[in-house]
Amino acid sequence: MPIEVFCPNWSSDAGTVVLEQERVLAVSPLARAAGVQVGMRRGGVLMLMPDARLVERDVLREAEALHAVAMALLQYTPLVAQAEESILLLDIGASLRLFGGIRALCHQVRADLRTLGFSAALSCAPTARGAWLLARNNGHRGGHGRVVKMASLVRRLDRLPGTLAPPARPFAAWFEGLGCFSLGDMRRLPRPGLQRRCGRALLDMLDAAYGMTAELFQWLEAPTSFHAKLELFDRVEHADALLYAAQRLLLQLTGWLCARQLAVLRITFYLEHERGKVARAPTLVDIALAEATWRDEHLVRLLKERLAKLELDAPVIGLALEALQVQPMAPPSESLFPEPGGSEEDCVRMFELLVARLGPENVLQAVPYPDYRPDLANIWVPVQQAIRPSVRAAQMPDAIHTFPRPEWLLAKPIALLMRDHRPFYGSPLKMATNAERIEAGWWNQMQTRDYFIAQGQDHALYWVYRERIVGSHLDRDPRWFLHGLFA
Amino acid sequence: MIVPQNHPAPESLHPSLWRASQLAHSSARCVDTGHPTLSSQLPGGGWPTGTLIDLLLQQTGIGELRLLRPALAAAASRRIVLLQPPHAPQALALAALGLPPSQLVWIRSTRSADTLWAAEQVLRSGSCGALLLWQNHARSESLRRLHLAAQCGETLFFMLRPLSSAQDASPAPLRLSLRPAAGGVNIGFVKRRGPQRDAPLFLPLNHSLLQRHASLDRPLSVPVAHRGLLPELVQ
Numbered sequence: 236m237p238i239e240v241f242c243p244n245w246s247s248d249a250g251t252v253v254l255e256q257e258r259v260l261a262v263s264p265l266a267r268a269a270g271v272q273v274g275m276r277r278g279g280v281l282m283l284m285p286d287a288r289l290v291e292r293d294v295l296r297e298a299e300a301l302h303a304v305a306m307a308l309l310q311y312t313p314l315v316a317q318a319e320e321s322i323l324l325l326d327i328g329a330s331l332r333l334f335g336g337i338r339a340l341c342h343q344v345r346a347d348l349r350t351l352g353f354s355a356a357l358s359c360a361p362t363a364r365g366a367w368l369l370a371r372n373n374g375h376r377g378g379h380g381r382v383v384k385m386a387s388l389v390r391r392l393d394r395l396p397g398t399l400a401p402p403a404r405p406f407a408a409w410f411e412g413l414g415c416f417s418l419g420d421m422r423r424l425p426r427p428g429l430q431r432r433c434g435r436a437l438l439d440m441l442d443a444a445y446g447m448t449a450e451l452f453q454w455l456e457a458p459t460s461f462h463a464k465l466e467l468f469d470r471v472e473h474a475d476a477l478l479y480a481a482q483r484l485l486l487q488l489t490g491w492l493c494a495r496q497l498a499v500l501r502i503t504f505y506l507e508h509e510r511g512k513v514a515r516a517p518t519l520v521d522i523a524l525a526e527a528t529w530r531d532e533h534l535v536r537l538l539k540e541r542l543a544k545l546e547l548d549a550p551v552i553g554l555a556l557e558a559l560q561v562q563p564m565a566p567p568s569e570s571l572f573p574e575p576g577g578s579e580e581d582c583v584r585m586f587e588l589l590v591a592r593l594g595p596e597n598v599l600q601a602v603p604y605p606d607y608r609p610d611l612a613n614i615w616v617p618v619q620q621a622i623r624p625s626v627r628a629a630q631m632p633d634a635i636h637t638f639p640r641p642e643w644l645l646a647k648p649i650a651l652l653m654r655d656h657r658p659f660y661g662s663p664l665k666m667a668t669n670a671e672r673i674e675a676g677w678w679n680q681m682q683t684r685d686y687f688i689a690q691g692q693d694h695a696l697y698w699v700y701r702e703r704i705v706g707s708h709l710d711r712d713p714r715w716f717l718h719g720l721f722a
Numbered sequence: 723m724i725v726p727q728n729h730p731a732p733e734s735l736h737p738s739l740w741r742a743s744q745l746a747h748s749s750a751r752c753v754d755t756g757h758p759t760l761s762s763q764l765p766g767g768g769w770p771t772g773t774l775i776d777l778l779l780q781q782t783g784i785g786e787l788r789l790l791r792p793a794l795a796a797a798a799s800r801r802i803v804l805l806q807p808p809h810a811p812q813a814l815a816l817a818a819l820g821l822p823p824s825q826l827v828w829i830r831s832t833r834s835a836d837t838l839w840a841a842e843q844v845l846r847s848g849s850c851g852a853l854l855l856w857q858n859h860a861r862s863e864s865l866r867r868l869h870l871a872a873q874c875g876e877t878l879f880f881m882l883r884p885l886s887s888a889q890d891a892s893p894a895p896l897r898l899s900l901r902p903a904a905g906g907v908n909i910g911f912v913k914r915r916g917p918q919r920d921a922p923l924f925l926p927l928n929h930s931l932l933q934r935h936a937s938l939d940r941p942l943s944v945p946v947a948h949r950g951l952l953p954e955l956v957q
Contacts, residue, residue: 599830601828603813642815643807643812694904
């Protein structure tokens with residue numbers, strides 16, 4: 236923990252060494268490989284590894300990190316408490332069925348901790364204090380401690396060293412003199428004598444660990460609004476490298492949302508830049524959702540596409556996340572026979588993903604506009620713009636079957652060559668229908684055109700028009716244009 | 723060849739066996755093409771859903787959407803995605819084909835990688851009724867990837883490509899070539915699970931467009947008999 240607040244396990248290892256009172260407290264793997272050991276002095280470290288990054292232990296930052304982890308773990312149970320020595324206690328008794336059993340739950344918690352950038356010892360036990368002791372023991376030795384039955388917990392606890400319990404530590408020498416090394420030995424000592432010499436605290440702790448008294452905890456309360464911040468320890472120049480750090484913040488958001496039974500509609504990331512000569516405002520990445528969510532997979536996917544598009548103009552040193560718009564969580568309504576094609580929400584989620592990568596101007600829906608001019612009638616707007624069905628129906632012209640319209644409309648009409656007084660496009664065009672006269676738009680773009688369906692010698696159909704009024708010279712040859720293709 | 727009577731026919735042994743002279747049974751659900759002559763030539767009797775269907779066009783605008791109209795109209799209860807069409811689609815014309823504008827989605831992209839990514843997302847989500855993808859050049863590994871993605875769901879997936887790519891290999895189990903013909907379109911069977919067919923199939927498609935207005939050069943069907951008094955007025 237002291238080291239990972241400075242160098243999370245997803246960042247590159249620069250040989251970080253944490254000092255407390257001029258003594259080494261923790262070392263990163265790279266520094267350990269160079270020979271730096273716990274307990275060394277500053278001078279010794281610098282001699283072994285001149286480019287080591289020496290930092291003072293930051294207790295405040297550790298507390299913040301522990302709080303962040305606790306926030307993220309709130310998604311598994313509403314009962315999370317902070318215990319002494321950087322240990323979090325979770326009451327998972329009610330969550331086992333939801334998350335698929337103790338193994339699956341432990342696996343998920345471990346994966347989440349890895350995403351957050353911390354390594355931790357995980358242990359489960361029927362009593363909270365028992366789990367605390369097992370985790371404290373495993374923190375030094377590694378390995379997992381998963382105990383489900385009370386009898387096996389008693390067996391495991393009896394073998395643990397006695398100095399693990401904090402109230403017993405001042406009396407370590409006295410216990411050693413008695414030949415009392417493990418918690419089991421300690422329990423066999425006469426209780427009144429133990430209480431007189433070591434105080435009430437040790438007995439209370441032992442009773443709690445062995446399940447002989449009830450335990451009380453102060454469960455963590457989630458704050459009413461969410462704002463999380465993360466300082467990066469490298470200067471990040473590529474936006475997609477921020478994804479790891481952002482994932483950590485999203486995980487905290489998930490925990491907070493679950494604890495407060497909320498779903499999020501809009502979140503904003505602030506990418507904080509280095510303060511150079513001029514202060515630079517943070518870059519904002521705003522993610523608005525059509526459908527409120529409290530799971531982070533969809534948010535991570537959206538963010539990945541947004542970050543891939545983002546161009547950073549200065550290195551990023553910090554990241555903050557704010558939930559701007561939340562609403563009460565609506566439980567998913569599962570139908571007995573799910574539709575094969577997925578629900579409407581799936582569709583909305585897919586469009587959000589497409590918009591995040593392609594941009595809103597490239598994912599379009601049709602809103603035909605009642606205008607006689609074909610290019611003005613063909614209106615497409617971004618798919619996420621809400622259009623009421625009644626508006627769309629009211630704008631729909633009634634006579635769609637009366638007048639033929641081509642499926643493909645050229646963006647700009649192509650002027651056609653004339654050969655033997657016939658328009659020519661690949662081959663001479665033969666008019667297959669009568670003219671449809673469109674004369675509208677005297678208020679902005681006047682169009683006076685006669686539209687025909689023409690057929691080329693290759694039997695393909697074209698939508699062509701003739702300009703009826705050609706400037707001021709009415710005696711000039713008519714001009715023909717190709718405006719659409721019938722698909 | 724004479725088959726002994728006591729041997730069971732191979733097509734009755736397993737659904738994925740068929741004789742070279744027969745059309746295969748389709749394992750996928752099929753959507754009726756709406757053209758009975760075409761349906762009878764396709765394995766399963768229609769467009770298979772959840773597979774890549776290759777349509778090879780001689781040029782754009784030869785009746786490809788009118789050919790797909792009945793199938794798309796049947797799929798229009800869910801969204802229909804037009805991905806990278808060659809020109810701006812005209813919503814009113816598509817509405818006349820029976821595709822309501824509220825169900826149409828037009829996706830544009832500038833890079834081919836984005837187009838393929840978008841196609842894969844649409845197919846994997848499986849929440850759309852049909853996907854039409856226009857691509858001029860597609861590498862065979864991206865085709866295979868799209869074919870696999872299509873198998874995740876029941877989306878009707880057509881890929882419209884130029885006729886020149888008929889030479890390239892494709893994982894699509896059904897590949898048809900479309901050439902314009904007088905009054906309709908000629909369909910060539912480049913690849914299908916069934917017997918080789920060299921003669922193209924002609925489908926009339928144009929009459930709905932052209933019969934709204936009487937054609938100028940159509941011969942008059944009723945000859946004018948009398949120029950005098952009408953017979954029923956003569957007593």
